Amino acid sequence: MVLKTYRWPALALLISSSLGVQAHEAPALPDSSLGKPAQQFSWPFAGNPGPNTWLLGQGYGNTTGAYNRRSSDYSAGQGVHFGVDISARCGTPVLAIADGRVTDVDGPHGSAPHNLVIVHAGNLSSLYGHLLERSSLKVGQQVKRGQIIGKSGDSQFTCVSAPHLHLEIRDASHRRFFNPIGYLKADWDSLSLVGGFGRGYQRDLEQPRKWQSLQDQPQARRGGALLNDYRNPWPPPPGSSVKLPPVASYKFPKVQSAELLANAAPTPTSRLQKLTTGGCCANPSFSLNGQSVYFLDKPSSSAKTGFYSVSASAPKTPAYLGPLGFLSSDATYVSWPQGTSSTVETLGTGARFTLPTQGANPVWSPSRNLATWTVSSQSGNFDQRKLEVYVSSKDGKARKIATRYGGGFAGWLDEETVLLSGKRAPGDALRVLESLNFRTGGSKNLAKAQNFRSLSLSPDGKSMVYTVAFDVKERNGQFLVSTAGGKTLELSIFGSVRWRSADKFLMIPLEPGKPQRMLEIDASTGNSRELLTLPRKVTLDDWSVSPSGSLIVFRSSGDLNLYSLALP
Ligand SMILES: [Zn+2]
Numbered sequence: 392m393v394l395k396t397y398r399w400p401a402l403a404l405l406i407s408s409s410l411g412v413q414a415h416e417a418p419a420l421p422d423s424s425l426g427k428p429a430q431q432f433s434w435p436f437a438g439n440p441g442p443n444t445w446l447l448g449q450g451y452g453n454t455t456g457a458y459n460r461r462s463s464d465y466s467a468g469q470g471v472h473f474g475v476d477i478s479a480r481c482g483t484p485v486l487a488i489a490d491g492r493v494t495d496v497d498g499p500h501g502s503a504p505h506n507l508v509i510v511h512a513g514n515l516s517s518l519y520g521h522l523l524e525r526s527s528l529k530v531g532q533q534v535k536r537g538q539i540i541g542k543s544g545d546s547q548f549t550c551v552s553a554p555h556l557h558l559e560i561r562d563a564s565h566r567r568f569f570n571p572i573g574y575l576k577a578d579w580d581s582l583s584l585v586g587g588f589g590r591g592y593q594r595d596l597e598q599p600r601k602w603q604s605l606q607d608q609p610q611a612r613r614g615g616a617l618l619n620d621y622r623n624p625w626p627p628p629p630g631s632s633v634k635l636p637p638v639a640s641y642k643f644p645k646v647q648s649a650e651l652l653a654n655a656a657p658t659p660t661s662r663l664q665k666l667t668t669g670g671c672c673a674n675p676s677f678s679l680n681g682q683s684v685y686f687l688d689k690p691s692s693s694a695k696t697g698f699y700s701v702s703a704s705a706p707k708t709p710a711y712l713g714p715l716g717f718l719s720s721d722a723t724y725v726s727w728p729q730g731t732s733s734t735v736e737t738l739g740t741g742a743r744f745t746l747p748t749q750g751a752n753p754v755w756s757p758s759r760n761l762a763t764w765t766v767s768s769q770s771g772n773f774d775q776r777k778l779e780v781y782v783s784s785k786d787g788k789a790r791k792i793a794t795r796y797g798g799g800f801a802g803w804l805d806e807e808t809v810l811l812s813g814k815r816a817p818g819d820a821l822r823v824l825e826s827l828n829f830r831t832g833g834s835k836n837l838a839k840a841q842n843f844r845s846l847s848l849s850p851d852g853k854s855m856v857y858t859v860a861f862d863v864k865e866r867n868g869q870f871l872v873s874t875a876g877g878k879t880l881e882l883s884i885f886g887s888v889r890w891r892s893a894d895k896f897l898m899i900p901l902e903p904g905k906p907q908r909m910l911e912i913d914a915s916t917g918n919s920r921e922l923l924t925l926p927r928k929v930t931l932d933d934w935s936v937s938p939s940g941s942l943i944v945f946r947s948s949g950d951l952n953l954y955s956l957a958l959p
Pocket residue numbers: 392393449472474475476556557558
């Protein structure tokens with residue numbers, strides 16, 4: 392994930408970058424001497440992806456994680472994540488991605504604790520970073536495709552913080568870094584459905600469609616100027632202030648009551664509808680009545696940047712709705728960070744108030760009367776970072792309800808109960824997934840593991856699906872549990888989950904190399920049925936379900952446009 396580590400903070404970076412420059416002062420090789428991306432490389436781990444083997448972690452390029460550390464950890468690669476991260480338990484055998492010759496064993500390339508570089512045909516090199524121990528291979532040694540060349544490790548040295556392999560494709564002169572997508576043969580769209588961390592891409596609001604997919608990412612040149620030092624970035628970096636738009640400048644439909652919404656399911660005219668053109672846009676969401684899809688865009692150089700809306704069932708040209716902000720899940724509120732606080736506007740009325748969120752985004756309770764937010768320290772190992780959880784009513788009188796380590800807020804269960812994950816003390820071996828009643832202080836442990844991934848809470852807060860990966864075998868898998876406690880059901884299929892209703896959820900199983908299927912699983916029985924095969928693949932796990940459960944919207948592989956699909 393990163394070149395720098397917290398144990399050897401400035402020193403390690405200093406050594407690696409200064410040696411790197413001295414050792415690799417050779418000019419960049421010309422394009423004509425380099426192998427073109429032709430899926431000539433194979434995967435660096437054996438077997439199929441899953442919670443016991445490996446999962447795609449962070450993609451190459453302009454990720455928000457890299458953007459936030461563009462001037463430190465990622466400055467050598469012009470501010471982008473200049474490799475791809477693949478999560479795996481420490482000690483997983485790493486395989487050579489093609490025949491080649493070892494050029495560096497623990498060379499001056501960062502990616503501690505250990506790294507290895509192999510040069511291949513076409514003047515292309517592969518770097519295997521964050522290896523657990525020094526590879527037993529020697530410089531000059533020939534290796535074969537698929538040969539074990541080392542063991543995967545952890546960028547944070549603990550094997551529980553961030554165990555993964557960081558894989559780079561470079562030119563042999565080490566001057567340039569390439570997007571591995573075109574070089575490695577893999578079903579990247581399906582692999583990106585599950586297991587990810589740091590997957591969102593940072594947006595330049597002057598060109599918000601740029602560098603927003605697995606494929607569309609820039610090549611990086613060692614030591615070149617930052618590619619993503621945006622004047623107008625989104626999401627706004629921690630602690631920044633966003634210029635507030637005029638009050639009530641939105642054209643969002645007025646919030647309707649739950650009773651009305653129950654009857655508001657649209658009747659699509661055909662099953663699959665293309666909603667956008669030109670490769671637009673990431674992270675769509677449904678309007679509260681399920682009839683429209685909202686997304687962030689600037690459709691032309693002269694158009695305004697902001698939220699656009701398109702009909703989910705009878706799409707026409709998307710219409711501008713209003714300026715950007717953090718929209719609450721049901722479009723009741725929109726908020727903007729203002730340094731250490733947030734300004735919140737009630738959509739429809741235009742009433743504004745301030746919450747002391749320390750720049751974090753508020754998440755609203757089922758009644759929309761209480762907000763919670765979390766403030767996390769930004770340094771130290773991921774599994775030990777202190778997290779403080781606050782609750783406030785609209786008057787801004789906030790109180791801290793919990794402190795956890797390496798955790799997160801996972802959702803509201805009811806007006807006085809939240810779902811949290813994390814360690815009670817930084818030295819604890821395991822994280823706890825628990826419900827916490829902040830009025831009484833009562834809590835209930837629902838699961839324990841080294842790490843939880845992809846928590847998904849049912850709309851009524853009564854059930855959830857969570858994933859554990861790269862832990863001991865008994866704890867790995869995808870599980871369904873009642874938030875009131877009780878029996879935990881292990882799912883027999885592993886995939887990307889969204890809730891369709893209070894008692895049914897949808898899953899796209901992780902089946903790379905095959906068409907993507909959509910299953911519906913009954914949360915009370917665990918029984919599943921196949922609804923359909925998706926007519927186009929979903930990329931980057933970018934899909935959501937309409938409030939009535941009758942439609943999904945997704946970002947498609949290939950043309951990267953948004954599509955709606957009616958479900959049986
Ligand atoms: Zn990485």
